[in-house]
Amino acid sequence: MRLVALLAVLLIVTACSASAAPTARPRGTTVPPPELAPVGPMTLAEAGVVPAWMDRTRDPCNDFxxxxxxxxxxxxxxxxxxxxxxxxxxxxxxxxxxxxxxxxTAASRPQQDPNLEKLGAYYAACMDEPAIEKAGIAPIQPLLDTIAAVTDGKSAAQAVIALHQAAIFPFFAIGPQQDFADATKVIASIDQAGLGLPDRKYYLESSGSLMRTRQAYLAHVQRMFALLGKSAAEAQTAAASTLRIETALARVQQSDVVRRDPRSVYHRVDREGLERKVAPTFPWSEYFSKLGIPGVTAITVNDVGYYGAVTRMLDTEPAAALRDYLTWQVLRESANELGKVWVEEVHTMSRELSGLKELPPRWRRCVHRVDDGLGELLGRSYVRARFSSDAKARATELAASVIGAMRANLESLAWMDEPTRVEAKRKLDKLAYLIGFPETWRQYDFAVTRASFAANVHASTRWELARRLGKIGKPVDRGEWQMTPPTVNAYYDPTLNLVALPAGQLQAPFFDAAFHPAVNFGSTGGGTIGHEITHGFDDEGSQFDGDGNLRDWWTAATKAKFTAATTCIVDQYAKYEVVPGVKLDGRLTAGENIADNGGVKIAFAAYQRWKAQQTVAPQADVEGLTDDQLYFVSYAQSWCEKVTTERLETMAHSNPHAPPMWRVNGVVVNQPGFHAAFGCKRGVPMNPANLCTVW
Ligand SMILES: [Zn+2]
Structure with missing residues (x-):
């Protein structure tokens, strides 16, 4: 949870749950480079798709x-x-x-190797439920005591500072950010925060299950206060005050759709503006000093008006209500570090929002906690076991091939005029990528103990906050990773103009040199690499130039055509009904949908270019599927996924990604390459009269 809070101020990095082509293959054998890859008859399973996952009785042109x-x-x-x-x-x-x-293994006994000992101790303490039970609420008592001393706006501000020092962010959050106007500099970014539900619309709207979820949340908050020892009446009052304050915050916060425009969330007010105009009554000097950045002057805020509203709340809300709201922030951020009753109570909201019927086993939760706290230490073991230098070389080749196709695509786009085309190519030429794992591993120089899980979490959380805030005013580190190596995902960062592909994404069964090349191009080339590259040119990424600066490099005429093409995508996806009565938000998901469509189109072109260069063609028929068909099936199978109704609805309300089936059908309907591969005639469901193409 806290990691999420820390990342909240990473305004615009686009992470993109990724893809897979799922057949386990023997590992550890040396594989030939792609041009020498086996071309003899391979089965579908050997090619890298799962035959049993398909339903070949269905018409691919009707519902792919x-x-x-x-x-x-x-x-x-x-x-x-x-x-x-x-x-x-x-x-x-x-x-x-x-x-x-x-x-x-590391936890089973004290380790000589200090890194292994650190990992083992963190995990052992997380697994030690009796010790966690015994500690009770002692780990959060100091913060609760600080909150108990709130009697007015001034003391409330003191409590806000204490919570921020612990990386708990009521009202707003702080972090580092590359300056949108000068991407060589890291400045401080202050952003809205402090809501317990996934999106502001949970407080303000009632479509679908929003009202029911709001009621469930209120009851959950009340039960959490009861666990803290409040009487039923007190807990009811505290929950009502909390919901009232969060609702007031939600009203003055920006929506996720507004926040897709980088110009809406970037306002360089700097220290002087913050202290004199934006929120003059907040003790900023003390705040920055206590966070260890006393001299910070370069500051952006997401919304100039928001902070005045927050300080007015601090000054006018009854002290008791402020205490309740702040206490709730501590409880919701810390409950998973406490005993069983707390963890089980948190789970009631996971059931409501995600449809999770049971708590994941303790070991699985603890693996993720170590990944949160010591990710690059744990990641080293993962890389050793699962990622070869060969996989890195192959992913690099594939990325180069997709980038080459993107460049050729830019050359031929009819809607783009010459001045914009020159700029677009310049941006693509400056695109950087990180593949697999960091060149330099992060050193976690804080103490870890086998005796206290909460102490470890607090140490790692404070250390991570200090590390991040320490970047302000320093040169940009272009080798830094924002995901850990085992993560099955990827991201594009527009302020770095950089794609990162963690090792977790680049392994069998996602990607393997022994797979049919069409499969690697379809799942990893299209679904991951092409998707991430296209983010540099989606409705958000396209506002940054190749150096990561927020600069309009578009001519007005070409921009108008780009906007029209984007609107086509927005309207297309807005028609999809995710659960009865709740449709997809075409504007919220526009960037991801543009990236899906562009990625699949460009990597398909990359596959065709690659194929034309081969002296020996890859197998053209695999159990009745042509290689071009294989390309699209492998992309689609990377999205074979069942999702609970609860999670589908939560996604529709708050997630920038479309649910899996629309990431397949929403894309192939727009692909002439797909229509040709499967012979889908104009007018069938997968080849509608009106196609949307941005890139
Ligand atoms: Zn994405």
């Missing part, structure tokens, strides 16, 4: 998702302790099991 994933949908069941099950989760489970082995 069901053609590629219908077999999976019929037989797969979501485990009770998960909210979805599919290709990504299957790989996640394998990663979790490997890391569990590493950690249990």
């Amino acid at each position: 998702y069901t053609f590629a994933c219908g077999g999976f949908s019929k037989t797969a069941e979501i485990p009770a302790d998960r909210s979805s099950w599919g290709a990504i989760q299957i790989v996640n489970l394998r990663n979790e099991e490997l890391l569990r082995d590493v950690l249990e």
Whole structure:
């Protein structure tokens, strides 16, 4: 939870749950470079798709998702302790099991190697439930005592500072950010924060289950206060005050759609503006001193008006209500570090929002806690076990190939005029990528103990906050990773103009040199690399130039055409009904949908270019599928996934990604390459009269 809070001020990095082509293959054998890859007859399973996941009785031109994933949908069941099950989760489970082995071995006895000892101690303390029970609420007592001393706006500000020092962020959050106007500099970014529900609309709207979820949240907050020892009446009052304050905050916070525009969230007010105009009554000098950045002057805020509203709340809300709200922030951020009753109470909200029927087993939660606290230490073991230099070389080749196709695509786009095309190519040429794992591993120089889980969490959380704030005023580190190596995901950062592909994403069954090349191009080339590159040119990323500066490099005429093409995508996806009565938000998901569409189109072109260069063509028929068909099936199978109704609805309200089936069907409807590969005639469901193409 806290990690999420820390990341809240990373305004615009786009992470993109990724893809898979799911057949386990023997590891450890040396594989030939792609041009020498086996071309003899391979089966579908050897090629890297799962035949049983398909339903070949279905017409691919009618519903391609069901053609590629219908077999999976019929037989797969979501485990009770998960909210979805599919290709990504299957790989996640394998990663979790490997890391569990590493950690249990390290935890079993004191280790000579200080790094292993640190990992083992962190995990052992997390698994030591009797010690956690025995500690009770002692780990949060100092913060609760600080909050208990709140009697007015002034003392409330003191409590806010104390919570921020612990990386708990009521009202707003702080972090480092590359200056949008000068990407060589790191400045301080202050951003809205402090809501317990996934999005402001949970407080303000009532479509779908929003009202029911709001009621469930109120009851949950009340039960949490009761666990703290309040009487039923006191807990009811505290929950009502909390919800009232969060609702007031939600009213003055920016929506996620507004926040997609970088110009809406970037306001360089600097120290002087913050102290004199934006929120003059807040003790900023003390705040920055206590956070260890007393001299900070370069500051952006997401919204100039918001902070005046916050300080007015501090000054006018009854002290008791402020105490309740601040206490709630501590409880919701810390409950998972406390005993069983707390963890089980938190789970009631996971059930409501994600459909999780059971708590994940303790070991799995602890693996993730170590990944949160010591990610790059744990990641080293993962990389040693699962990532070869060969995989890195191959992913680099594939990335170069997709970038080459993107460049050729830019050359030929009819809607783009010459001045904009020159700028676009310049941006693409400056694109950087990180592959696999960091060149320099992070050193976690804080003490870890086997005696107290909460102490470890507090130490790592404070250390991470100091590390992040320490970047302000220093040169940008272009080699820094924002995901840990086992993560099955990838991201694009527009202020760095950089794509990062963690090792977790670049391994069998996602990606393997022994797979049919069309499969690697479809799942990893299209679904991951092409997708991330396209983020540099989506509705948000396109506002930054190749150096990561927020600069309009578009001519007005070309911009108008780009906006029209984007609107086509927005309208297309806004028609999809996710759960009865709740449609997808076309504007919220526009960037991801543009990236999905662009990625699949560009990597398909990259595959065609690659194929034309080969002296020996790859196998053209794999159990009745052509290689071009294989490309699209492998992309689709990376999204074979069952999702609970609760999570689907939460996604529709708050997630910038479309649910899995629309990441397949929403994309192929727009792809002439798909229509040709499967012979889908104009007018069938997967080849509608009106196609949307941005890139
Ligand atoms: Zn994405």
